[in-house]
Amino acid sequence: MIRTTRTAGMLAVAALTLAGCSVIGDDDAAAPTRGNGDAAEAPAELTVVTHDSFSLSEDLLARFESDTGLDVTFVAPGDGGTLVNQLILTKDSPLGDVVYGVDNSFAARAIDAGVLEPYRTDALPAGAEQYAADDAGSLVPVDMGDVCVNVDHQWFADAGLPEPATLADLTRPEYKDLLVVTNPGTSSPGLAFLLATVGAFGADGWQEYWQQLRDNGVKVVDGWSDAYYVDFSGSEGAGPRPLVVSYASSPAAEVPEGGGEPRTGALLETCFRQVEYAGVLAGTQNQAAAQKFIDFLLSPEVQADIPGQMYMYPVDPQVELPAAWAEHAPLAEKPFTVAPEQIGARREEWIRAWSDIVIG
Structure with missing residues (x-):
């Protein structure tokens, strides 16, 4: 998958x-x-x-x-x-x-x-x-495709907790220790999500956002497979975290055999194209x-x-x-973007700054 x-x-x-x-x-x-x-x-x-x-x-x-x-x-x-x-x-x-x-x-x-x-x-x-x-x-x-935060609908329904919708929501105390992301220095989706935050908060304003995520218990792993299959609760149901950085198309792969609704969805206000x-x-x-x-x-x-x-x-x-894609894998209407020349000029600087903030 x-x-x-x-x-x-x-x-x-x-x-x-x-x-x-x-x-x-x-x-x-x-x-x-x-x-x-x-x-x-x-x-x-x-x-x-x-x-x-x-x-x-x-x-x-x-x-x-x-x-x-x-x-x-x-x-x-x-x-x-x-x-x-x-x-x-x-x-x-x-x-x-x-x-x-x-x-x-x-x-x-x-x-x-x-x-x-x-x-x-x-x-x-x-x-x-x-x-x-x-x-x-x-x-x-x-x-x-869009790299977005994916959500485990069933987990939130069972917990009686409203799902987050935006990047800013992820820093709220009710979502503490619920998000797992991948390292932008070792993961393509991780870098895409970092760029989403750069696009959302600006080239010189995203650092404060990541400090808030760190303080709110964000977990970082090296690769997508570990984040999605080990830490995320929504795919194989084994992980403790109901929010994960993945793809907007990921929920289409979670449709039960024989049809039905997947237990996951993509938060389309958190995406990078x-x-x-x-x-x-x-x-x-x-x-x-x-x-x-x-x-x-x-x-x-x-x-x-x-x-x-x-x-x-x-x-x-x-x-x-x-x-299944029309219903379960829609693209974001307004994904966050960063100009390719800006990415080329500052990517390594941003990854180093991210590492200093989040990893220490």
């Missing part, structure tokens, strides 16, 4: 591709549908660098290999932050040809480091332009193949596969979503 399922899917995909189960087509199929005019015909291999939560249906990946004649392998160095760090550290000897999974909290860092080759694709769905990382086309938006991108890696000799893979990620079939595989929203607004 959510990030845990995505990791398992990635391992399965990597095993398939590394085992050589690709179907190789004719050489002409490797030519790009669109790219730079001087791009050469793509060779038969393509290496995709991703975060460790990437997952797509195996039949779609097999069809891509068959249609293009490409043998695709995956390299997953870690989560979104680790991914960008590794791209920068290996700039002079790239890990692969194309990257997927750079999100808007790290996009400016990747762009400024010069690890990407801009690609303007005609495959970008209408309406997805709003998620562009820059004007040069350095990164192509693929999916998006996360966008995930793909990009051509600078220095690749497989530019045409890398562009082909990005176009594949934007195809209607892959866009429709993303919700079920990665629990993110496709950037194509025309894609039909799973039935």
